[in-house]
Amino acid sequence: MTARKAEPEALTMATPTAVAEDTEKGERSLKGLYVITFFLGIGIWTLSAVLSRNALIPTPIDVVASFAELIANGTLWGHTVTSLSRVTTGFLLGVALAIPAGFLMGWYWLARGLLEPWIQFFRTIPPLALIPLVIVILGIGETAKIFVIFLAAFLSCVLATFQGVRNVDITLINAARVLGAKDFTIFTRVVIPASTPFIFVGMRVALGASWATLVASELIAAPTGLGRMMQQAAQFLQTDRIVVGIIMIGALGFIMDRLLLLAERRLTRWQETR
Amino acid sequence: MPLISIKNVTKIYNTERGRTVSLDNVSLDVEQGEFITLVGPSGCGKSTMLNLVGGLLMPTSGQVLVNDEPVKGPGPDRGVIFQQYALFPWLTAQENVEFGLRLQKVPKKERAERAMHYLSLVGLQDFANALPKELSGGMKQRAAIARAYAVHPSVLLMDEPFGALDALTRVQMQDDLLETWEKEKRTVVFITHDVDEAVYLASRVVVMSPRPGRISEIIDVPLAYPRGEEIRLSPEFAEIRARVWRGVHHHE
Numbered sequence: 419m420t421a422r423k424a425e426p427e428a429l430t431m432a433t434p435t436a437v438a439e440d441t442e443k444g445e446r447s448l449k450g451l452y453v454i455t456f457f458l459g460i461g462i463w464t465l466s467a468v469l470s471r472n473a474l475i476p477t478p479i480d481v482v483a484s485f486a487e488l489i490a491n492g493t494l495w496g497h498t499v500t501s502l503s504r505v506t507t508g509f510l511l512g513v514a515l516a517i518p519a520g521f522l523m524g525w526y527w528l529a530r531g532l533l534e535p536w537i538q539f540f541r542t543i544p545p546l547a548l549i550p551l552v553i554v555i556l557g558i559g560e561t562a563k564i565f566v567i568f569l570a571a572f573l574s575c576v577l578a579t580f581q582g583v584r585n586v587d588i589t590l591i592n593a594a595r596v597l598g599a600k601d602f603t604i605f606t607r608v609v610i611p612a613s614t615p616f617i618f619v620g621m622r623v624a625l626g627a628s629w630a631t632l633v634a635s636e637l638i639a640a641p642t643g644l645g646r647m648m649q650q651a652a653q654f655l656q657t658d659r660i661v662v663g664i665i666m667i668g669a670l671g672f673i674m675d676r677l678l679l680l681a682e683r684r685l686t687r688w689q690e691t692r
Numbered sequence: 693m694p695l696i697s698i699k700n701v702t703k704i705y706n707t708e709r710g711r712t713v714s715l716d717n718v719s720l721d722v723e724q725g726e727f728i729t730l731v732g733p734s735g736c737g738k739s740t741m742l743n744l745v746g747g748l749l750m751p752t753s754g755q756v757l758v759n760d761e762p763v764k765g766p767g768p769d770r771g772v773i774f775q776q777y778a779l780f781p782w783l784t785a786q787e788n789v790e791f792g793l794r795l796q797k798v799p800k801k802e803r804a805e806r807a808m809h810y811l812s813l814v815g816l817q818d819f820a821n822a823l824p825k826e827l828s829g830g831m832k833q834r835a836a837i838a839r840a841y842a843v844h845p846s847v848l849l850m851d852e853p854f855g856a857l858d859a860l861t862r863v864q865m866q867d868d869l870l871e872t873w874e875k876e877k878r879t880v881v882f883i884t885h886d887v888d889e890a891v892y893l894a895s896r897v898v899v900m901s902p903r904p905g906r907i908s909e910i911i912d913v914p915l916a917y918p919r920g921e922e923i924r925l926s927p928e929f930a931e932i933r934a935r936v937w938r939g940v941h942h943h944e
Contacts, residue, residue: 587776587778589774589776589778590778590780592748592766592772592774592778593772593774593778593779593780594780594791595748595765595766596746596747596748596766596767596768596770596771596772597768597771597791597792597795597839597843598766598767598768598792598795598796598843599795603795607791608780611780611782612782614782686782687823688781688782688783688823688824688825689781689825690781690825691825
């Protein structure tokens with residue numbers, strides 16, 4: 419019997435070497451395609467902006483110029499920091515509450531019976547639909563915005579965590595029990611690690627939901643923030659500035675998602691990949 | 693005094709489709725150091741019997757005694773080895789073996805030494821730092837055997853441990869298990885539906901029949917350990933094998 423030793427970083431860890439090499443080749447040619455499609459996209463954008471003869475459709479050059487201007491006058495930085503801190507606060511609060519709530523629901527029937535109906539109900543309501551009510555009650559300050567983001571993050575993460583706990587292999591729990599583990603140990607040493615992959619899925623969905631909610635909440639009433647910046651630009655028909663906002667939101671969301679993915683890969687490296 | 697004593701045990705499952713009598717008034721004594729195999733078709737209650745001794749199930753009526761104490765739940769005095777290996781996938785082989793020792797608050801240094809001892813016993817000393825996904829099926833099951841051995845149980849309960857392995861690996865694993873067992877004797881109760889495996893490993897084969905689950909026959913295997921190919925191919929082996937075969941298939 420020989421062990422199939424694979425590189426720890428490779429995605430195809432359980433597969434024999436020959437297959438792994440094939441996949442690597444595939445990834446290399448994909449990277450080339452990524453570069454090609456990037457320039458292709460920019461090209462199509464430029465072409466359609468120029469051909470449309472519509473001054474309101476900005477070319478990539480307009481956007482880059484606008485980007486440079488916003489950096490030079492220092493406003494972009496301020497808007498970005500505000501938005502980023504709103505998303506991060508709401509997201510972290512939501513996830514911090516969702517993980518214990520999901521664990522409770524998965525482990526105790528009492529918690530499940532009391533919490534699940536509410537979560538299932540609120541889950542079907544887009545958090546944006548709550549904004550009018552939240553504004554009336556919490557005002558238009560930071561609390562209101564962070565609350566809506568928090569809610570969006572919480573609702574998308576709590577069910578994933580709950581599913582993770584429900585899906586823990588009963589044989590692993592039995593294996594711990596026969597080695598002498600009691601409930602608390604089973605929970606901390608088996609249930610938590612076993613549901614980590616599910617929690618990460620929930621966190622990534624929660625992050626997407628947080629960004630989606632942020633922009634909407636800033637469009638309504640905010641002194642600063644990327645959403646506010648775009649709203650303001652719209653009033654002056656500065657479409658190039660709007661596109662800068664869109665790209666910033668996309669890029670920040672993408673970077674945060676990649677960071678989560680990186681953490682997930684590190685923490686769930688033990689998973690069998692098929 | 694027998695190490696394991698199963699006394700008039702009945703186990704009934706109440707399911708949506710009605711009552712299933714999994715074990716019907718079964719009694720069995722297992723002596724210290726015996727290697728018992730339970731063989732029979734599916735539905736004969738052999739897994740139920742193992743789980744009752746393991747404390748993962750409670751009898752509907754009757755009593756299960758281990759070391760003269762009624763079984764109240766699972767405990768480290770009875771190690772269980774599952775068909776699905778049940779290694780914790782986020783722990784390395786060594787960390788898996790140390791899991792039970794950690795629960796017993798064994799100091800770190802001794803924990804590592806004991807883990808390495810049992811990993812070497814099953815031939816996995818070079819794979820201490822490997823994750824379960826990096827091990828083959830047979831290696832995973834060896835790691836699980838080392839994990840069960842490490843907490844020094846008086847009984848090892850094995851639930852079709854080689855059922856998911858290919859035929860060649862399986863024969864190898866049987867030889868390795870006997871070798872390990874002879875180095876560190878434990879009382880073993882081993883479930884299988886493979887007649888060859890049942891006879892090759894056991895000092896006594898318990899043949900069970902289904903619906904309701906009962907012990908239909910107990911066959912002694914008076915073949916000396918250590919066993920090897922010459923035993924596997926001997927006429928004595930063939931004769932006992934034939935008796936067990938008839939016992940198992942007579943009831944189907």
